[in-house]
Amino acid sequence: MSEQQLRVVFGLATPLVLLGAWWGYVVAFKVPPFVLPPPDAVLAEVVRLFVDGTIWPHLGHTVGVIVAGLLIGSVAGFLLGVLLGKSPRVERAIGPYLFFFQTAPKIALAPLFILWFGLGLTSKIVLTVSLVFFPVMVGTVIGLRSVPANLHSLCAILKLGGTSKLVRVELPSAVPEIFAGLKVAAVQATIGAILAEWLSGGTGLGYLMVFAGTTYKTPLLFAMVLITSLLGIFIYQSLATTERWLLSWR
């Protein structure tokens, strides 16, 4: 068998073996469904959620929080990253505080955000923004710092400086690092949105998980884990596709 064929076989076989083991274990040991539901029950639950439409308002809510948090957080992180990357003096002044804020566990801050911004959408978006912001900012700073010295010399020869240099040379050159930050941010945004919904409110995938957990609807909980993971992968992949398109010159 060629390497590619082997890869296909393993790609199909691995999940099948795992699912089989899961199913076999549940059936053989008669595990009650509220402890560990069989895979077919989880699948049935996923299908039910989509067919009767229960999922849509929750999914929409979560996607809304992720997208809003990702947008606001990335723009803010990018702008501050450009400021810090271009001005070492500003970085020395406010850099340490930003790092302090970043090291503080966000889950500890989450109740504070709810206290400040209420139980509604705002506190959820703020929590997501706080998670997204930092990786994008760091990516932008690193990207701007790693512009090759020769490109700086070229700009000096051509008397290219300021905004023109930033737009024509520095930012295009920093795109790979910025996207590395964005991809981390996308995963963080998903976690942030779920976490925020977990803590407060009555809609969203996170809320549905808490509901499933506290009411022992274990198949629903498993279905939510599956849907959330797929959502995270989808967001990550759409960013990765944009990156591949933007970085086709690499």
Place this chain on the structure above:
Amino acid sequence: MLLSCWENRLFICWVMDNQFVFDLNDYTCEFFALIRREWGFVEKLEHVSVTPQKTALVKANGVTKIFRSRNGETVEALTPTTIDIAEGEFLSLIGPSGCGKSTFLRILAGLETPTAGSLEWRDGAPSSGSDIGFVFQEPVLLPWLTILDNVRFPLDVLGVGKQESTERSKAMLSLVGLADFNKALPKELSGGMRQRAAIARALVYKPRIVLMDEPFGALDLLTRDRLNDELLGIHAETGSTIVFVTHSIEEAAYLSDRVAVMSARPGRIRTVHELGLNRKRSEALKDDPEFHRWLATLRKELK
């Protein structure tokens, strides 16, 4: 009427026992030509060379560079250096590493400021982005732009219209033999082709002076030979002033009108040689005994 040459620069002219001293420049050359034409002193003037003395495009006056390391030690990268660079000439700077040849080039380019001394530009210090063309040791291209857009980049920065900049860039790309690679990305080309594109980019805006920092140092010998020939062709065609840093004696002798031999610790120009080899160089030059004499001279001096 009689003319004689004094110190290569001043000309003394006797007209009916009156003595006139001229500084030889373009005007006096025209004047002599006029005398020759109008009054027919052809025989008398014929044996006096009245080719215009090339005017210095830039004069380096005691240019010095001292680097200070972190622990306070000073390194004299370039001791006071004085040299005139003539318009349209091909000048090579040759010497071992650490002789300050790249430092001098970077000072000329304005990338470094001299610790002491000054540069005196004939037409004023470079102020616009189109004054200096620089070719780095590595081909420095913007990897996200096509070859054509890379060559056009300086023109875009200078605000040249899109149609004109495209035409000029395409013409320059065919001059360096890359006409078929306009739409290629830098990563798709070989090292030699990328360096040609970088040369095209440095020439496309017709800079006052082209500075090259060991541009072919990273290339294999065959590519290097071919690019040397192409560079000579480009120099003949464009008439640009080129200052070329190299550590290859053969390359320097093959390409240059003048070769400045430099030595290290402290970095300085030891001698400047006017080679006077046939300007229309080709492969045949490499068998020329005169060429080999120069190689031997330069090699001895570099020891």
